[in-house]
Amino acid sequence: MLLRILFVLLALGAAFTVWAGAEINLFEVFPVLDHSQLEWTTGAEENIRTFVVERSTDGIAYLPIGQVTARGSYSRYQYTDSSPLDADHNRLFYYRLKIVERSGSFSYSDTREVSLSFSAVQHTWGSIKAMFR
Numbered sequence: 001m002l003l004r005i006l007f008v009l010l011a012l013g014a015a016f017t018v019w020a021g022a023e024i025n026l027f028e029v030f031p032v033l034d035h036s037q038l039e040w041t042t043g044a045e046e047n048i049r050t051f052v053v054e055r056s057t058d059g060i061a062y063l064p065i066g067q068v069t070a071r072g073s074y075s076r077y078q079y080t081d082s083s084p085l086d087a088d089h090n091r092l093f094y095y096r097l098k099i100v101e102r103s104g105s106f107s108y109s110d111t112r113e114v115s116l117s118f119s120a121v122q123h124t125w126g127s128i129k130a131m132f133r
Helices: 001-020 126-131
Strands: 023-030 033-043 048-056 061-071 075-082 092-101 107-108 112-115
Touching: 001 075, 023 092, 023 112, 033 048, 048 075, 061 075
Parallel strands: none
Antiparallel strands: 023 033, 033 075, 048 061, 048 092, 092 107, 092 112
């Protein structure tokens, strides 16, 4: 009996993986100065149209900030979020991927978080040139 239950659970898990359409092998977010660098790799991709990158400041309400077109199985993807300064100067950000299939159905990746530190001083070439006049 236990063996049958385990088999059914494994079959359901395999069906979900195929239904989801993409196998995310790695999904990481790195702080780079005042922006976030997202990187992910996929295993098998079936009928995936695009990856929508979503960001949240509370881990609950997410907004789309960009998208990356799917390239096929076993691909490596990158996305740079250069606008976290527009998000009310929060320091902690949450990211997830909305995996959109050609049929329009979608699923979500796991959530990743990153903490950024912002400088109060904005460096520009104009300020530097003015120092040497």
